Amino acid sequence: MGLILQQRQELKLLMTSQLRQSIELLQYSTNDLEQLIRQQELENPLIELQESDRSAQIEKLPSFQSARNSAPLFQATTINFRDQLIQLVHLSFKENEIKKLLEYIISHLDYKGYLEIDGIESPYSTEQLTKGIKLLQQICPAGIGARSIAECLLLQINSHDPEYPMLKELIGHYLPLLAENKWKIIARKMNCSVAQIQKYNDLIQRLNPRPCILSNSETTEYVHPDIIVENQEDELIFYLNEHYLPKIHLNEYYLNTSFTNLEDRHYIHNHYKNYRWLVSSIEQRRHTITQIMHVLIKKQLPFFRNGLSSLVPLTLKEVADEIGMHESTVSRATSNKYVQTPAGTFEMKALFTSKVLTNDGKQISQEKVKTLVKQIIQKENKYQPYSDQKISEYLNTEYAIRIARRTVSKYREELKIPTASMRRKWQ
Structure with a gap:
């Protein structure tokens, strides 16, 4: 068996680190892109930034359109609700023992306002905790400090509707059946009509099963639109909301400096390549998004005028074929981005529907x-x-x-x- 030397010609596409970064940059929101630019300025002495106007357009993000994969871009000041309750206790009660009891209860409230002490060795008896909860009801939202959802609802009933004994029986004994909508079974057990159970159910629906949201991150979510679509003279126009991004300039001082050290020359040369990569990648991102938006406005014109109910079927592949790009490129370019339209602000991905x-x-x-x-x-x-x-x-x-x-x-x-x-x- 002899050895054979063969020559073969192959065509391969090598994924360089910069090519990979250019692809990843497509997925960046405008806010992420700004952070990348500023990080590059810190790392690259050839990059100089010129600040732009910071008054970017910002819209509040409605709860029904919460971002699926995005964190809020701007947050309201965090409120420590427990501290507020403790201040209220100190203003309302003088006895130190009562203050300590109520502080203990407040410190063990979960984020919904329920008292969670299961598995905890409490210095207070059940009777003392019950007394403390009743005192807390006098100054706090009804239902706070409850040890179960039934107790929470009963505390609210006692506060607002003490004349409903059957309603208390329903909450105290048949809440699981009520949750499963087994009204006939409840009516038979309570010896009343189904219509009466429904009346009580309507009353319960008006109560708050989470009387006090105690979260360490009480924030308001905002969305920063990446693309803005406007109606001008009965014609839709759009533009990328990038006016607040800093402008990138080349610092030619280092480029024009003669370095005798080979290592220094390589250092400057590599940073110059990185500068050119950043500028070209941002321009390519801008060009790709612009091409996609032209197609989306043409294909989804009723949506831009009337909202989600007027969406027509459109897939990523159809848009990709229209602009001569790969489907994955369109997918990346539309990820993590919002478009502000005359009908509201939506995730860009929402414009594609089966x-x-x-x-x-x-x-x-x-x-x-x-x-x-x-x-x-x-x-x-x-x-x-x-x-x-x-x-x-x-x-x-x-x-x-x-x-x-x-x-x-x-x-x-x-x-x-x-x-x-x-x-x-x-x-």
Whole structure:
């Protein structure tokens, strides 16, 4: 067996560190990009920054549109609620023993306002803790310091509705059955009508099971839009919200300095390459996002005017094919970014939605179907609410949309709408 020497020509794409960084930079939000630029200034003597106007556009992030993968960009001042309660105790009570008891209770409240002392060797008896909780009710939100959700609700009932003995019995003994909407069983056990149980349930719904949110990070979330779409003279225009980013300039002093040391020359040369990489990568990011936005405005024009309910089916691949890029590039460029529109501020990813086929072969977006499901449930007979199967049949009959019962169930859960049995009202 002899050795053979062969020559073979191959074409390979090597992923350099700078190429990898350029790809990662596509995923940066504008706020992340600013931090990267400032970090590069610290590391690279050839980079000089010229500050821009800091008055960037900022919008409050609504709770129903909380960022899926993003942390809040700006936070309100943290409030230590326990300290406030302790101050209130010192203003309301004079006896040191009472102050110490209430301070002990406050220090053991969880973030919802419940007293958590299970497994803790308490210096106070159950009777003393109960007395302390009653004192706390006099100066704090009703329900605070409760040891269970039932006790929390009962404390609020005692505070507002002491004339409902059956309501207290319902909370004290049948709360788990009530949570499962087993009203008939409860009515039989309590020897009353289902309509009466529903009346009590409506009263309970008005109570607060979390009377005092005690969080170490009580913050307000804000979103910083990366792209802004505006309506000017009945025409949509957009621009990247980058005006607050510092401008990058080359410090030519080091570049024009003659270094005799080879190591110094390599040092300056490498930093010059990094400078050029940063500038070109930011420009490439800007160009990619701009190309994607041109397609999105063309394809999703009704959305930009009316909001999520007007979204048409659109996939990452369709946009990628339109601009001649890879689907993964579009995915990266639209990640961690928000677009401010005349209809509200949304995650850029929200503009892409899967399609549902109608019986006549037309396409409709999932968001549109969800909107229809919500509208059907809002208009239903509350005494005979639609099951998921009935909603599926209704969509097929009235809108020629054929979707399975389990799909309706999935959309309903995403909309946080309870089941038909949970929605049903009793006469």
